[in-house]
Each structure stands twice: as structure tokens, then as C-alpha cells.
Amino acid sequence: MKGNDFYLANYRAGLRLVDITNIENGNLNETAFFDTYPTNNSRNFNGAWSVYPYFASGNIIISDIESGLFVVKKGGTLNTTNFEKNIVSIYPNPSSSLVTIKMNETINSIEINNLLGKTIASFKNINTLDYQIDVSSFARGVYLLNINGNIVQKLIIK
Numbered sequence: 001m002k003g004n005d006f007y008l009a010n011y012r013a014g015l016r017l018v019d020i021t022n023i024e025n026g027n028l029n030e031t032a033f034f035d036t037y038p039t040n041n042s043r044n045f046n047g048a049w050s051v052y053p054y055f056a057s058g059n060i061i062i063s064d065i066e067s068g069l070f071v072v073k074k075g076g077t078l079n080t081t082n083f084e085k086n087i088v089s090i091y092p093n094p095s096s097s098l099v100t101i102k103m104n105e106t107i108n109s110i111e112i113n114n115l116l117g118k119t120i121a122s123f124k125n126i127n128t129l130d131y132q133i134d135v136s137s138f139a140r141g142v143y144l145l146n147i148n149g150n151i152v153q154k155l156i157i158k
Contacts, residue, residue, distance in 0.1 A: 017074070
């Protein structure tokens with residue numbers, strides 16, 4: 001715990017950040033997450049097993065059984081403002097052909113990055129609420145979609 005934030009290492013479901021401000025009334029609110037085991041969330045002993053959120057820098061360390069050490073911050077991938085405000089749908093996910101991305105706010109740009117941070121594809125001046133991408137030429141794996149420069153979502157290519 002750090003203030004009213006409860007940091008939970010939840011194996012295959014990754015890091016879960018829960019607001020416990022109203023815990024005395026039985027109300028818990030998940031405000032952010034970071035999935036270190038993106039292939040699935042089934043019950044098993046893989047993925048995140050430890051979280052350390054106490055660095056003065058704001059860095060959060062997630063220790064993952066298979067993948068090693070992750071360093072994240074509450075801003076960016078754990079940005080609670082975007083987590084609550086922007087609703088993003090990506091389907092089908094996983095996919096091997098066309099992927100549709102829908103959002104409740106205008107999609108201006110999409111950048112697709114591999115897990116090493118290399119940009120695989122970039123789409124600009126979209127200016128619509130939904131957009132389709134043909135991923136049939138992409139290699140199988142997990143990718144990160146950066147939507148409008150500040151919303152990060154996972155995409156799995158099968």
C-alpha cells in the first residue's frame with residue numbers, strides 16, 4: 001500500500017492498482033493495471049509475483065516469474081485519467097487479419113510497437129471513432145498500440 005493505493009501482484013493478471021479510499025464501506029475500485037503476462041489471465045503460477053511502488057522517482061518495479069523485471073510509472077501506461085476517461089475496444093484480439101479499433105473519443109493517430117519498443121506501423125490523421133488495420137503481414141506475437149500518443153493497449157497477432 002502507498003496512501004490509498006493498493007498495489008497487487010496478481011500472477012497472470014499482472015499488476016492491479018486498487019483505490020481503497022472507501023474500503024470501510026466495502027468499496028474497492030481498480031484504477032489501473034499493467035499486464036506482464038498478456039497471453040491470458042487464467043489461474044496459474046505465471047506472471048507477476050511481486051510489486052514495489054516505494055521509489056522517490058515514482059517508478060514501480062514488477063517482478064515477473066518468466067519475463068523478469070518491469071519498471072513502470074503510475075503515469076503513461078498506468079495513467080488513471082485515460083483509464084477512466086477513454087473507452088477503447090480492439091477486436092478481434094487476438095487476430096490474424098483485420099483488427100477494428102473503436103474509441104469513445106476521436107482517434108487521431110495509432111502507432112504499433114513491438115515489445116522492444118520498435119515501431120512496426122504508424123497511422124496519422126485518422127480523425128474518426130473507429131479504424132481498421134490489416135495485420136495479416138505482421139509476425140505472430142504481442143504488440144502495443146499507442147493511440148493518440150497517450151493510450152497504450154495490447155494487441156495479439158496469432
